[in-house]
Amino acid sequence: MGMTLTEKILADHSDQDTVVPGDNIWIDVDVLMTHDVCGPGTIGIFKEQFGAESKVWDKEKVVIIPDHYIFTSDTHANRNIDILRAFAKEQSLPYYYDVGTKDYKGVCHLALAQEGHNRPGEVLFGTDSHTCTSGAFGMFATGIGNTDAAFILGTGKLWVKVPESMRFEFTGEFPPYIMAKDIILQVIGDIGVAGATYRAMEWAGDAIMNFSMEERMTLCNMAIEAGGKNALIPADEKTEEYVKQRTDKPYKIHRADADAKYCFNKTYNASEMEPVVAKPHSPDNKAKVSEVAGTKIDRSYIGSCTGGKFTDFLAAAKLLKGKKVAVDTFIVPATTEVEKDLHEKKWEGETLIDIFKNAGATIGEPSCAACLGGPKDTFGRTHGTEVVISTTNRNFPGRMGSKQSEVYLASPYTAAASAITGKITDPREFIK
Amino acid sequence: MEDIIEGTAYVLGDDVDTDQIIPAEHLVYSLSDPEERKNYGKYALSGVPVDGAGLPDGGKNFVNEGRFESDHKIIIGGKNFGCGSSREHAPACLKIAGIKAVVAESFARIFYRNSVDGGFFIPFETPAQMIKDIRTGDRLTIDVAKGELTQHSEGSSKTWPLKPLGEVSEIIKAGNIFEYARKAGLIPSAKSAG
Ligand code: SF4
Numbered sequence: 001m002g003m004t005l006t007e008k009i010l011a012d013h014s015d016q017d018t019v020v021p022g023d024n025i026w027i028d029v030d031v032l033m034t035h036d037v038c039g040p041g042t043i044g045i046f047k048e049q050f051g052a053e054s055k056v057w058d059k060e061k062v063v064i065i066p067d068h069y070i071f072t073s074d075t076h077a078n079r080n081i082d083i084l085r086a087f088a089k090e091q092s093l094p095y096y097y098d099v100g101t102k103d104y105k106g107v108c109h110l111a112l113a114q115e116g117h118n119r120p121g122e123v124l125f126g127t128d129s130h131t132c133t134s135g136a137f138g139m140f141a142t143g144i145g146n147t148d149a150a151f152i153l154g155t156g157k158l159w160v161k162v163p164e165s166m167r168f169e170f171t172g173e174f175p176p177y178i179m180a181k182d183i184i185l186q187v188i189g190d191i192g193v194a195g196a197t198y199r200a201m202e203w204a205g206d207a208i209m210n211f212s213m214e215e216r217m218t219l220c221n222m223a224i225e226a227g228g229k230n231a232l233i234p235a236d237e238k239t240e241e242y243v244k245q246r247t248d249k250p251y252k253i254h255r256a257d258a259d260a261k262y263c264f265n266k267t268y269n270a271s272e273m274e275p276v277v278a279k280p281h282s283p284d285n286k287a288k289v290s291e292v293a294g295t296k297i298d299r300s301y302i303g304s305c306t307g308g309k310f311t312d313f314l315a316a317a318k319l320l321k322g323k324k325v326a327v328d329t330f331i332v333p334a335t336t337e338v339e340k341d342l343h344e345k346k347w348e349g350e351t352l353i354d355i356f357k358n359a360g361a362t363i364g365e366p367s368c369a370a371c372l373g374g375p376k377d378t379f380g381r382t383h384g385t386e387v388v389i390s391t392t393n394r395n396f397p398g399r400m401g402s403k404q405s406e407v408y409l410a411s412p413y414t415a416a417a418s419a420i421t422g423k424i425t426d427p428r429e430f431i432k
Numbered sequence: 433m434e435d436i437i438e439g440t441a442y443v444l445g446d447d448v449d450t451d452q453i454i455p456a457e458h459l460v461y462s463l464s465d466p467e468e469r470k471n472y473g474k475y476a477l478s479g480v481p482v483d484g485a486g487l488p489d490g491g492k493n494f495v496n497e498g499r500f501e502s503d504h505k506i507i508i509g510g511k512n513f514g515c516g517s518s519r520e521h522a523p524a525c526l527k528i529a530g531i532k533a534v535v536a537e538s539f540a541r542i543f544y545r546n547s548v549d550g551g552f553f554i555p556f557e558t559p560a561q562m563i564k565d566i567r568t569g570d571r572l573t574i575d576v577a578k579g580e581l582t583q584h585s586e587g588s589s590k591t592w593p594l595k596p597l598g599e600v601s602e603i604i605k606a607g608n609i610f611e612y613a614r615k616a617g618l619i620p621s622a623k624s625a626g
Contacts, residue, residue: 024599026618037459037519038518038519038520040462040463040464041462041463041464041520041521044462044463044464048464049610050619068459069459069460074460076460076461076462076468077460079460079462080460126518127518127520128517128518129516129517129518129542131518143517143518143542144518144542144545144546145518145519145520145523145542145545145546145549145550146463146520146546146550147520147546147549147550147608147609147610148545148546148549148609151549151609151610151613154619155613155618155619157618159609161599193447193512193515194447194511194512194515194538194540197512197538197540197541198541224516224542227512227515227540227541229541282447372451372456372517373451373455373456373457374456374457375457375460376457394449394451394516396449396451396452396516397451397452397479397481398451398452398455398479399451399456401457403479403481
């Protein structure tokens with residue numbers, strides 16, 4: 001029987017030729033990623049279980065990216081970075097991107113891609129639920145907890161239950177005002193926050209393959225908001241071009257078999273898609289932007305692994321150029337590379353950073369910042385009853401800080417259009 | 433693994449996410465330091481909106497002011513319990529607060545896996561919706577071998593079936609994924625072998 005892309009990659013990393021959904025198998029891990037929130041706990045369990053003197057299974061395969069609580073005076077948060085630093089030193093880890101040095105990167109999921117750690121056909125585990133982002137590179141990538149991560153650190157292996165696969169196909173072409181964020185919010189709205197639980201979400205169709213690597217990452221990033229185990233977009237020339245620019249390591253491109261079995265199949269007509277938001281307090285609380293247009297907002301937030309990539313800011317800049325924002329607008333580049341691009345790359349003769357500054361937006365430093373609330377002094381964090389339009393991925397109560405604040409998830413186009421008017425605004429008002 | 437789990441219920445609704453279970457601002461404490469670790473008990477479920485905290489009435493703190501442990505031993509949840517982040521602090525904080533079992537209609541994948549692999553408590557799924565019938569404070573008994581939950585009310589009691597633990601029961605029995613792997617010969621048996 002044919003295998004899906006997920007099944008192909010998992011079988012390739014197990015000692016079996018074929019696998020079927022429901023199989024519990026042990027697989028070999030290519031990369032383990034951890035960050036400052038879960039790294040210290042992982043290291044603690046690793047030492048407790050394997051001994052204080054033990055070495056990680058393969059130092060070339062461990063990537064540590066502090067990104068969550070970076071620019072804070074919180075002493076516990078800073079202590080956690082010290083733990084990572086000491087561990088990286090003790091284990092001589094080549095891929096530790098330390099805060100306060102030129103190696104610092106920022107949000108792990110984008111840094112993994114930019115530093116060449118995402119490679120087609122590989123298996124990546126990360127102690128962060130949005131590790132599914134890397135599925136955009138035709139690889140198996142999923143989030144795990146500290147215990148599983150500690151197990152991998154010691155053994156290079158983990159058990160997985162092979163997930164069933166769902167297939168979402170988008171035929172034709174997306175209208176110019178549609179971004180990957182609209183598509184993933186649409187799909188989560190259709191299947192619900194538990195609609196892909198224990199399942200892989202495979203994306204297909206011309207409209208999807210026309211997306212840039214950044215947009216593909218946005219699409220895969222939020223699989224977890226539908227409960228998905230992983231997301232997958234098959235690798236193509238665009239993937240290879242991106243990967244080859246960033247790493248010399250070999251990789252393997254797998255394809256789903258023509259007779260692969262999917263537990264769910266849905267085809268959308270790309271040209272019919274509309275800008276959507278997720279209303280408070282759930283990512284599946286979908287509404288068309290036109291249905292909530294006019295809702296007053298206090299803040300617009302553009303950042304995170306979902307909406308803080310260069311292409312996200314380029315979209316926002318196109319709308320904000322020559323305009324003034326009507327509400328507090330926070331711009332948080334996900335990584336230092338994105339920050340550099342904001343300073344260097346231009347839209348219609350002006351750098352993106354100047355466009356944002358002239359519009360009256362505030363620029364933060366590369367990190368997760370207020371995407372997950374964080375310590376009280378976190379940039380962009382909510383403290384009261386703010387109504388926020390945000391390009392992040394979660395709007396559960398309290399996610400951006402205050403339990404009383406209300407967060408609408410939206411595309412960078414919609415967040416920028418709304419920043420200009422001070423109310424939720426359909427980007428079509430600015431993009432003809 | 434305990435054969436019988438007894439205690440009172442703390443009842444929550446559907447889609448209780450990890451930010452409600454342990455708000456992100458508290459994720460900075462060490463899980464290995466015995467003193468610092470207690471803070472996770474203190475803040476467990478502190479992100480649940482007031483209306484949903486201890487159903488059906490709401491407004492009931494899971495852990496009382498100034499304490500690190502809950503009076504409750506069993507959480508009853510609805511659908512998609514533990515959705516959101518992969519933070520193991522979520523199942524860990526419930527254990528630190530004294531929880532022995534979480535019984536829900538369904539779980540989010542990573543939370544479920546973390547609960548089992550870390551050996552924090554037993555996550556049971558139920559075929560039935562219980563959050564309308566069980567009230568916060570009700571006395572409950574779980575018979576692990578039989579796969580049954582009994583609700584003891586004044587003069588009567590009601591028994592509910594729990595779904596079998598299936599393939600993860602071996603890990604739960606062993607204690608956690610490390611003990612399981614040691615028993616299966618996947619990693620060396622002495623802890624400090626390294
Ligand atoms: S940006 Fe937000 S969602 Fe992404 S890794 Fe950071 S906290 Fe998580």
